[in-house]
Each structure stands twice: as C-alpha cells, then as structure tokens.
Amino acid sequence: MPHPACGSSFLHSEKRFLNIGLGDIHAAEATLDEIFAYLEQADKPCIVAIDEFQQIGNYAEKNVEAILRTKVQHCRNAHFIFAGSQKHIMMNMFNSPARPFYQSVNMMQLQSIPLIAYKPFVERLFLENEKNIEPELIEQVYDFFEGHTWYVQLMFNELYILTGKGQLCDRSLHDTALTNILQMQDFTYQEIFSRLPEKQKEVLIAIGKVNPEKPDVPLNKNDAFQKVQKRRVQEKR
Incomplete structure (x- = not known):
C-alpha cells in the first residue's frame, strides 16, 4: 500500500542503505545539506529514491521544493528517482512552468502489478500462516479493483483477517x-462527499444508483456503494 510519509533511500554499489523519513527531518535546509554532503563524499555514484515525493509540499517551509531542486541540479555523484502515488500532483510538480522541477526529469508511469505476479504472492502469504485462498478469489479481487495495489491489498488484508488458521478463504x-471495508471507511467517504460541489454530488449519486445490467432497476445501497467505490478507483489511477 502507498506509504503515507515521504521517505528517501540511498543506495550505492556496496549496497549500503540510508533511510530518511518525513518525521526525521526537523530543519529542511540543514538536513538537505547533510544529505547532499553525504552523497558528494560517497566513493561511488549513488541512487537516490524518494517515495511519495508530492509530500514535500506538506513541509512547513515554503521553499523546500526550490531548495531541493537546486541541490539536485548541482549534485554530480547521484541519480534521482522521484516516485509518488498522487498522479495529478506529481504531474503538476514536473509539468508546470511555475514549479522548480519543471521539465527536469524523464517521466514514467508504472503500470499495475500483473495478476500473474500477484497471485503467487498472495497465495504464499496465506500459506506461510497456515491459511489457504482460492485462486479464483484472487482473480476476482484483482479484476474488481482493476489491479490498483492499494485497494487490492486492503481487500486481501480483510480477507486474511476473516480466514482462520487451517481454513480456506473462498469467494463467499x-x-x-468489501462490506467491512466500506463500513470502516464510511466516515471518510462521507467527509469527502460533503466537500464536493452540489453538481458533482448529483453525478455521483446518479452513478451509484444506475444498474448497468438493468438501467431501469436501481441498485440497493450496498451495490451503489460498491459502484461508487469502483468509480473512485478508476479516477485515482
């Protein structure tokens, strides 16, 4: 699942790691000075991977993005990977002429983890804890959320909880x-919904009520929730 904090990992050819999370940074400019001094002094080129890069916008200091851009531009001993799960924010950071990182990178969109790789991963984790899961259920969950990792993992976490040791997790x-997840997230969804403009609310309500197989027959409440949730998955991709 996407990690809520911004973190960096530094790796050079001797495979030594330095991990820094958002909570470790107390004075952004001073911390960046230390990090880039480390990079420049490394005896071999480094690879710097910054996960959830869009989170730098949450720093109290307003010029962190510009400071980091300057540091990156003058760093000769490292290559940088900027990753993030909020596509629209990342696109704005690198494609807006008003932003420090404008056109400074080659952009790449990572596709969903393929089912052929995801299925043995799920099966192995269940087996390691003396549980089993139907292969058909893995496919059903993956297809329902169209391979979106955050939602797929959330669903399998809940299925894992519902399955006792020695039991089979099946399609039933x-x-x-899904209902448990919707109930747990109900307050969050209501809060998001309450902040939407009225027109968007009307559209979402209409989407949630339409049954694609029987347009004249409205969905029940739970089915409507599922349809709106799936729509949110598609919009987040």
Missing part, C-alpha cells in the same frame, strides 16, 4: 470483506 467471503 468477498462481499463480507
């Missing part, structure tokens, strides 16, 4: 797990 648990 799919709706139970």
Whole structure:
C-alpha cells in the first residue's frame, strides 16, 4: 500500500542503505545539506529514491521544493528517482512552468502489478500462516479493483483477517470483506462527499444508483456503494 510519509533511500554499489523519513527531518535546509554532503563524499555514484515525493509540499517551509531542486541540479555523484502515488500532483510538480522541477526529469508511469505476479504472492502469504485462498478469489479481487495495489491489498488484508488458521478463504467471503471495508471507511467517504460541489454530488449519486445490467432497476445501497467505490478507483489511477 502507498506509504503515507515521504521517505528517501540511498543506495550505492556496496549496497549500503540510508533511510530518511518525513518525521526525521526537523530543519529542511540543514538536513538537505547533510544529505547532499553525504552523497558528494560517497566513493561511488549513488541512487537516490524518494517515495511519495508530492509530500514535500506538506513541509512547513515554503521553499523546500526550490531548495531541493537546486541541490539536485548541482549534485554530480547521484541519480534521482522521484516516485509518488498522487498522479495529478506529481504531474503538476514536473509539468508546470511555475514549479522548480519543471521539465527536469524523464517521466514514467508504472503500470499495475500483473495478476500473474500477484497471485503467487498472495497465495504464499496465506500459506506461510497456515491459511489457504482460492485462486479464483484472487482473480476476482484483482479484476474488481482493476489491479490498483492499494485497494487490492486492503481487500486481501480483510480477507486474511476473516480466514482462520487451517481454513480456506473462498469467494463467499468477498462481499463480507468489501462490506467491512466500506463500513470502516464510511466516515471518510462521507467527509469527502460533503466537500464536493452540489453538481458533482448529483453525478455521483446518479452513478451509484444506475444498474448497468438493468438501467431501469436501481441498485440497493450496498451495490451503489460498491459502484461508487469502483468509480473512485478508476479516477485515482
């Protein structure tokens, strides 16, 4: 699942790591000076991977992005990877002429983890804890969320909780797990919904009520929630 904090990992050819999270940074400029001094002094080129890069906008200092851009521009001993899960913010950071990182990178969109790789991963984690899961259920969950990792993992976490040791997690648990997640997230979804303009609310309500197989028959409340949730997955991609 996407990590909520911004973190950096530094790796050079001897495979030594230095990990820094958002909570470790107390004075942004001083910390950046230390990091880039470390990079320049390294005896071999480094690779710097910054996860959830869009989070730098949450720093109290307003010029962190510009300071970091200057540091990166003058760093000769490292290559940088900027990763983030909020596509629209990342696109704005690198494509807006008003932003410090404008056109400073080659952009790449990572596709969903393929089902052929995801299925053995899920099966292995269940087996390691003396549980089993139907291959068909893995496919069902993956297809329902169109391979979106955050939602897929959230669903499998709930399915794992619902399955006792020595038991088989089968397709009969799919709706139970989904309902549990919707109930847990209900307040969050209501809060998001309350902040939407009235026109967007009307559109979402209409989407949630339409049954694509029987347009004249409205969905029940739970089905409507599922449809709106799936729509949110598509919009987040």
